[in-house]
Amino acid sequence: IMIPCSNRIHEIIEWVHGEVIADIGCDHAYVVCNAILNGQSKKGYACDVALGPLENAKKTIEEHQLTNQVSCCLLDGIQGLNEDVDQIIICGMGGKLIIDILSKGTLHPGLHLLLSSHKDDYALRKYLMENHIHIIREKMIYDNNHYYPILDCIVDTTEQMIDEAHLHFGMNMVDSLTYQNYLDFEENKYKNILYKVKKTEFLEKLDYIKEIRTQRIS
Template identity: 30%
Template sequence: MQVKLTPRLKKIADLVPINSKVSDIGTDHGYLPIYLLQNNIASHVIASDVNKGPLETAEKNIYLHGYVDKIEMRLGSGLEVLKAGEVDTIIIAGMGGILISELLDKAPNIVNKIHTFILQPMQAQEDLRRYLVANNFKITKDLLVKEDHRIYEIIVAQQGSQAIEEEIYYETGLFLESNPKDLVEEFIEGKIKTQKEIILQVKEQNSPTAMKKHTECEKKLIKLQEVLAWLKQ
């Protein structure tokens, strides 16, 4: 029985290098590891979760699909479930960007042996990109995928250094042009709407924090509008 992934997970699966050894951190139901093996993308997968319930669900799914010998299940937080060098690709999807940064930061001995990082933050995407660039990661892909009226951001990174030409790239991603134009325009329009909403919320407040936030959002709004204008050319 073939596993059918959601658009978000399918996009992540498409980014996994062929014949790689993968760790799916926070595997939830285990469908992604099963898909990777069914489609001969990964040779071996370590699936982990910090909670026992989801891991038990994943174990049942993996057993039903006959991959008990190729998918290892591990209970634990983040990258602490891994040993240095046993995988070359790490997937961390469905967590906040700050949490993903913290998980990477806690395990330098594991991180240093990884070739490909596929990261899908649910929020704080800008914070995650800043962490990656500041900590000797190179962002190689920034992809968008729409699922159930929400646009998700997927970041692919490797070891290396990177110079960021414009601050706004931390917000928008570095490779907008690699995504469908209509999806990118919708994505940027959504970010413009968010900045306008924040500006309205803080403009009547007189605290130094609120005034600083207002100024930052105004600058970001101008840049986002410039990006949108460039896209529509």
């Protein structure tokens, strides 16, 4: 990594593999610029709906002499995105906003998506399943006292079947200590809630965690 950035951005960059990438809600354009400086991508678009972040992005691009390879785009989501993009990156926002962005864009089979939500993971996975977007792999990361899943996806023509346990807690998840810690954290959270509120939905969550743990051992 050439440009210093947070652990979360670091982990996102690790899974960037498009020749031409578009970072939606680009902030300082650290993802796009680092991916190009690392030789992971040849060209990139730093996209945002507001001018402020694009000004920040422009500074990063100019500082690292990347004006020939990275363009700033004032875009609402992915509408009007250049057709040469083969990987779209949408990270650092809620799952429902990511769904909203994806639902308004044109997604063709073979297009890669790299997604990371800070809430509503279940809704996001369910949307992907119902809209022929396959989750190839996921990893759970921990940054700034928060767990974030990163989803590496591809647009397909068929539906990927995902059971409830994996809709809740991750599909094709990379097994790591962070993921085990995340499951522990979720388990404790629901156990604590159940002390106060006896609801079947919380009992179900504990069952799903147990199901995932059992599958990983077998």
